Amino acid sequence: MSYMNKDNILSEGFFDFLKKVPDNVRKLKLTSTEKKLYKKNPKFKKLVDDMIDDANEIEKLIKQST
Secondary structure (H helix, E strand, O other): OOOOOHHHHHHOOOOHHHHOOOHHHHOOOOOHHHHHHHHHOHHHHHHHHHHHHHHHHHHHHHHHHO
């Protein structure tokens, strides 16, 4: 008979849902529907990640110009 101890829970990936949304995406304060889309829809995930990268690039350019 097997049971779920701490090691089994971690190895089964029970907490993987916490890792799906990175910190820079959490800062966007997405709605629950947007978070679900981010986790499930690769096209939406790519668009959000590209938007974050573009915003970071804009910030770098602004800092360089000042």
